[in-house]
Amino acid sequence: MSVSLRVLDDGAWVSVNDAREVSVSELWRLDAPAFCGCDLPDFVVENVLSVGADGRTVSAKVYGQCIACGETGTPGWVPVGRLSDGEFTDIARERVVLPVRNDS
Amino acid sequence: MPTDVERWKSEVYGNEIREHLFRFAEEGWDAIPDDERDAWFERFKWWGLYHQRNGQESYFMLRIGTPNGRLEPEQLRVVGEVAKEYATGPGTNPIFGDAYADFTTRQSIQLHWIKLEDVPDLFETLEANGLSAQQACGDSWRNIVGNPMAGDDAAEIIDAWPVIKELNETFKGNDDHSNLPRKWKVSVAGSADGSGQGDINDLALEPAYKEIDGERTVGFNVRVGGGLARNEERFARDIDVWVAPEDTAAVAGGLSALFRDYGDRENRYNARIKFLVDEWGPEKIRETLQSEYVDFELETAGEDVRDQYTYNAGGDGRNDLLGVHKQKDGKNFVGLNVLVGRMGADDVIELADLAETYGSGAARLTQRQNVIIPDIPDEKLDDFLAEDLLEHYSPDPSPFMRGSVACTGTEFCSLSIVETKNRQVRFARWLKENVELPSGVDAFHIHLSGCTASCAQPQIADVSLRGMKTRKNGDPVEALDIGLGGGLGEEPQFARWVTQRVPVDEVPGAIKNLLANFDDQSDEGETFREFVQRHDDDELAELVEPEETSYEDPMMHNTKRTWYPYAEEDSLDAGPAPTRADGTPITSGD
Numbered sequence: 001m002s003v004s005l006r007v008l009d010d011g012a013w014v015s016v017n018d019a020r021e022v023s024v025s026e027l028w029r030l031d032a033p034a035f036c037g038c039d040l041p042d043f044v045v046e047n048v049l050s051v052g053a054d055g056r057t058v059s060a061k062v063y064g065q066c067i068a069c070g071e072t073g074t075p076g077w078v079p080v081g082r083l084s085d086g087e088f089t090d091i092a093r094e095r096v097v098l099p100v101r102n103d104s
Numbered sequence: 105m106p107t108d109v110e111r112w113k114s115e116v117y118g119n120e121i122r123e124h125l126f127r128f129a130e131e132g133w134d135a136i137p138d139d140e141r142d143a144w145f146e147r148f149k150w151w152g153l154y155h156q157r158n159g160q161e162s163y164f165m166l167r168i169g170t171p172n173g174r175l176e177p178e179q180l181r182v183v184g185e186v187a188k189e190y191a192t193g194p195g196t197n198p199i200f201g202d203a204y205a206d207f208t209t210r211q212s213i214q215l216h217w218i219k220l221e222d223v224p225d226l227f228e229t230l231e232a233n234g235l236s237a238q239q240a241c242g243d244s245w246r247n248i249v250g251n252p253m254a255g256d257d258a259a260e261i262i263d264a265w266p267v268i269k270e271l272n273e274t275f276k277g278n279d280d281h282s283n284l285p286r287k288w289k290v291s292v293a294g295s296a297d298g299s300g301q302g303d304i305n306d307l308a309l310e311p312a313y314k315e316i317d318g319e320r321t322v323g324f325n326v327r328v329g330g331g332l333a334r335n336e337e338r339f340a341r342d343i344d345v346w347v348a349p350e351d352t353a354a355v356a357g358g359l360s361a362l363f364r365d366y367g368d369r370e371n372r373y374n375a376r377i378k379f380l381v382d383e384w385g386p387e388k389i390r391e392t393l394q395s396e397y398v399d400f401e402l403e404t405a406g407e408d409v410r411d412q413y414t415y416n417a418g419g420d421g422r423n424d425l426l427g428v429h430k431q432k433d434g435k436n437f438v439g440l441n442v443l444v445g446r447m448g449a450d451d452v453i454e455l456a457d458l459a460e461t462y463g464s465g466a467a468r469l470t471q472r473q474n475v476i477i478p479d480i481p482d483e484k485l486d487d488f489l490a491e492d493l494l495e496h497y498s499p500d501p502s503p504f505m506r507g508s509v510a511c512t513g514t515e516f517c518s519l520s521i522v523e524t525k526n527r528q529v530r531f532a533r534w535l536k537e538n539v540e541l542p543s544g545v546d547a548f549h550i551h552l553s554g555c556t557a558s559c560a561q562p563q564i565a566d567v568s569l570r571g572m573k574t575r576k577n578g579d580p581v582e583a584l585d586i587g588l589g590g591g592l593g594e595e596p597q598f599a600r601w602v603t604q605r606v607p608v609d610e611v612p613g614a615i616k617n618l619l620a621n622f623d624d625q626s627d628e629g630e631t632f633r634e635f636v637q638r639h640d641d642d643e644l645a646e647l648v649e650p651e652e653t654s655y656e657d658p659m660m661h662n663t664k665r666t667w668y669p670y671a672e673e674d675s676l677d678a679g680p681a682p683t684r685a686d687g688t689p690i691t692s693g694d
Contacts (some may be wrong), residue, residue, distance in 0.1 A: 006108050006142055010557060011373070012518035013158065018141040020158045024555070025514070025521040025664040027573055027580050034435065034575075046556060047334070049373070067307040067574050067583075067605055094580075 003086050011047035014060055014080060016027060016088040022080045024048060027067070028093050030078065032100035036071035037055060040097055043067070049074060056083045059101065076102040110369050113142040113243065118282035121147045122541050127222045133682055143200070149549050150244065150282070153223070156216065156242070157518040158508025159667030161601040162682035162690070164192055164218040168230060168242035169247035171468060172254055172292075173211030177465030183213055184405025184452030184642070187227055190226050191449070193217025194680045194687065195668035196253060197515070199526050203449035205228060205625060207442055208526075209509060210289070211469045212240060214514050218367040221685035238276055240269050243284045245275040249291045252297040252468035256431040256478060259422070261311050261409065262322040264294035267352050277419040281360050285367030286375040288360050289331070290323070293351070293447075297422050298413030301471050303339045303596045304330045304564065306377050309358055314346045314406030323348045325405045328359060329381030335443055337598045338378040343386045346406035358397030362389070410594045416549065417593030419635040423547040424472050426506055427499045428459040428485065436485055437478040440497040443532060444510040444525045447497070451592040454643055456492050462488040473509055486531065504535040507549035507566070511559035514663040515670075517565045520554025522571035522608065522668050528552045531623035531692065534655045539616045542623035545632065549591070550615070552584070564590045566632050568599035573662075576607045580659045586614060588644055589636025597633065602644040608660060613651030655689045 006015040014022035023045075030041045047063040059077040066072075077096050082089045091098070106114070117126065125148060128135050131358070136144050145155040153397075154165040175183070187205045193216065196202050206214040218226065230236060237321025239245055251257060254265040254573075271290065275281050281288075292309040292520070293300025302308025311322035324347050330340030347355045359377075368374040381389055394402050426439035440455075447455070456473065459465050464479035475497070480488055489499065508531070511517070513524025531550070541548055551565035562568035568587030573580055583605045590599030606614055626635045638646060651677030663669035681691040 004139070004142075007520045008109075015142050016265065020518075023158055023664060024519060025571075025573065025662070027662075042575065044521070048504050066573075067572070070604055083467055 003053065003083055003088075005051045005053060007051055009047045011038065011049060011063075014048055014058075016058065016081070017086070019088075021090065022093075026094055028074050028078065029080065029097050030100050031074055031097050032075040034102060035073065036066045036069050036073040036101045038066055041066040041068070041071070041075070052077070053083060058083060058088065074093070076100040078088050106369060108142070108258070109146055109372060112146055113283050114491070116122050116147060116208055117350050118150060118244075118279060119662045121150050121275055125151055125153070126224050129220050130157070131529055132685065133200070133220055137694065139187060150239060150242035152240035153218070154211055154241055156516045157514070158518040159652035159676045160681050161678050162220065164215070164220065164399055166215045166218045166226070166237055166511075167208075168213040168215070168235050168237050169240040169249045169337060170212060170235070172250045173267045173338070173469030173471075174465040175469065176234060177460070178456075178612070179233055179235055179318040180459060181453055181456035182229065182235060186226055186229055187215050187452060187692050190219070190222050191215035194683070195224070195671055197526065198670050199529055200446050201448055203450065204446050205452055205471045207445040207473045207475060209471050209473060209559065210247050211252060211471055213469070214512070219685055226317050233598035236276070239282070243286050244282050245288050245290065247290075248272055249300065249305070249471055250293040251295040251297070252470055253425065253429075253431070253437055253478065253553065254294055255294050256433070257438065258430045258432050259297055260295035262294035262349070264292045264300075264309075266584075267309070267349050268292050270353055271356055274357065275360065281357065281364065284360065285369045288363060288377075290356065293427065295418045296409040296412040297415045298469070299415040299422070299425065301416065301592060303592055304326060304332055304561065305340060306331060307364070308340045309347070309352060309356070310407040310408060310410070312346055312406035314403055316348070316403070321348065323406065324352060326355060326410050328386070329378040329379045331376055332561060332563050334373065334556050336378065339565050339596050341381050341386045342405060343390045345390060346403040346404045349368065351400070352399055354400070355393070358393050358480065360396050362392055366392070366652065385387060414511070414592045416591055418547065418566060418591040418631050419593070421644070422505065423549075424474065425476060426474060426501070428489075430479065434482075435474050435478070436480045436482065438480060438488065439470065439474055440494065440499055440500050441501040441506055442474050442497055443505050444508055447475070448523055449495070451493065453463055455497070458491055458493060470651060476516050502532070502536040503541055503546055504532045504539070507547065508532045509549070509560045509565070511553050511555040511569075515668070517554060518635055519557050521573060521664070522554050522573055522584070523553050524554045524560070524571070526670075527608065527659060529655065530655070530657070534612045537613060538612070538654070539619060541619060542626065544629070548632065562587065562590070563590055563598040566591065567618070568601070569611065570601075570606050574605040578663060581607050582663065584611050586611070586648055589633050591609070591633050600636070600641055600644065602641050603648045606650045609657040610650035610652055613653040614648050614653040616653065617649040617651060657659040
């Protein structure tokens with residue numbers, strides 16, 4: 001089943017099958033040791049740059065900053081949800097630690 | 105690979121969107137196929153309609169482009185009337201009520217809670233009265249800005265209005281320029297005060313003198329590639345071209361065609377001409393314009409008047425267009441403060457009445473989100489100034505009211521990180537009651553933008569506020585980055601971000617302490633901007649001392665996670681959207 005994944009409105013959100021699913025301004029706790037010196041960066045999402053799927057996992061590349069140390073940038077691919085039978089299921093992004101992949 | 109947006113644009117874009125828009129309006133919200141929504145919402149922008157944020161599905165923001173902020177007699181009334189009739193929704197703003205119009209930093213008008221089904225009637229009313237939403241958003245020529253008093257302002261050296269009118273008529277609905285890689289923002293000004301704010305536009309035409317055939321002729325110098333968005337601020341670059349008024353359409357059209365042909369269509373983040381100017385340099389822009397897009401010899405730049413620029417420059421002279429000013433014809437124009445640019449629909453209509461009674465019925469919108477009533481003769485001026493409505497929309501407000509600019513924010517915008525307009529109103533009111541500006545300082549601009557898109561133009565304010573998040577006592581709260589010392593003028597300057605992630609309830613205290621430190625430590629006659637310039641970032645950070653005060657902020661929580669931040673039950677799933685034309689919810693079983 002094909003699923004459309006897009007970033008729209010100047011990087012304001014991720015669209016999955018023409019529905020707005022992930023928005024900027026969320027606070028994510030990342031497992032991203034390469035991003036900054038913080039143990040688990042407390043990361044505010046300012047812009048979504050791209051979105052993709054790896055198997056059932058939908059991941060996004062985002063720009064933002066760690067609100068603890070101020071480091072800004074793009075930490076890598078962050079899982080934002082899962083696909084099942086073409087349907088998107090949210091990860092509770094603001095309540096779990098999100099593991100970051102650094103491949104391009 | 106072309107982006108989805110480019111693919112959608114290649115299928116349907118420009119004027120032809122209208123027939124689809126009207127078809128959907130007739131058939132209703134559900135007529136838009138589920139798998140085409142992203143495409144149609146992207147296209148609708150070209151006709152001024154922007155789908156409101158998550159939680160407000162089926163409601164749109166409508167932007168009406170008013171070239172140069174110029175509202176002819178009766179048009180202000182029409183704006184008030186359509187706001188009253190169409191711009192109401194399920195959410196009530198606690199400060200502004202149910203129906204209002206927003207005057208923007210690009211001299212346009214924005215209405216919210218617009219239903220798709222109302223668009224044909226709304227457009228019919230607007231167009232019957234000479235107003236339009238065409239190209240108000242989308243990838244094309246946007247609303248042209250300038251000094252809204254062009255043609256009447258005693259301070260101008262050339263009337264820019266005929267040029268703006270010609271450009272608007274030439275490039276609105278023009279198929280050759282309707283599908284650009286991204287937006288194209290143009291400023292044309294003929295006044296010597298810098299009120300066109302050309303430096304922050306993709307294309308700026310600024311007044312300049314040139315010796316032509318032995319005669320000193322007034323025309324425009326051309327600058328290209330300004331803009332504020334995405335932490336990529338640029339001032340427009342001088343491409344060493346002067347253009348006569350009669351040739352502006354050829355040069356401006358040549359430059360937008362150059363952008364159309366050479367702009368980046370593969371990466372929307374790189375798709376502004378500022379990046380092409382970065383890559384090519386101003387010389388190559390000029391050479392390409394000359395060799396490929398105009399069929400006459402370009403003149404080199406003329407003698408500009410930038411040394412006379414005062415608008416938003418932080419020094420003496422006109423920093424805005426508020427107050428009473430003389431027109432060329434001896435009448436007066438009166439600039440009125442519309443705090444954060446938002447005006448209730450009933451007030452808009454009442455102001456239209458006053459404009460008719462005391463002036464010609466015309467009105468003007470400024471780039472500082474204010475409104476001007478022109479054409480008031482001396483003998484009517486005192487009575488106009490004594491009108492009750494002007495107690496609220498004052499020609500001489502507190503500097504904190506006068507200097508406030510705010511974008512739309514999380515109330516409606518997808519991109520914003522924080523709530524803005526109501527917050528800036530609360531900031532301004534608190535500062536007015538609790539803070540005194542140092543003597544001699546009568547202009548102090550505070551711009552609040554919800555994110556790095558910079559719609560409130562934060563980088564060109566004395567105090568720049570930009571939406572962010574932080575934690576306070578362990579809880580996530582809305583916060584603001586604080587920048588200092590921005591402004592325009594002969595030597596424009598972007599604000600320097602000196603203090604990050606200040607919890608919103610500590611920002612008024614930070615501004616209060618900053619001003620006290622400025623008062624203590626500034627040299628005799630030193631402007632705030634000069635004061636900022638002679639300190640480094642660390643020193644400035646020391647002068648900003650965030651602090652809780654009597655100011656209370658009811659919107660500390662994540663306003664983006666609400667369907668409407670001011671609703672009693674505000675959770676995302678508590679809102680009624682999407683709704684039918686009459687506002688009743690469409691449930692998934694429908």
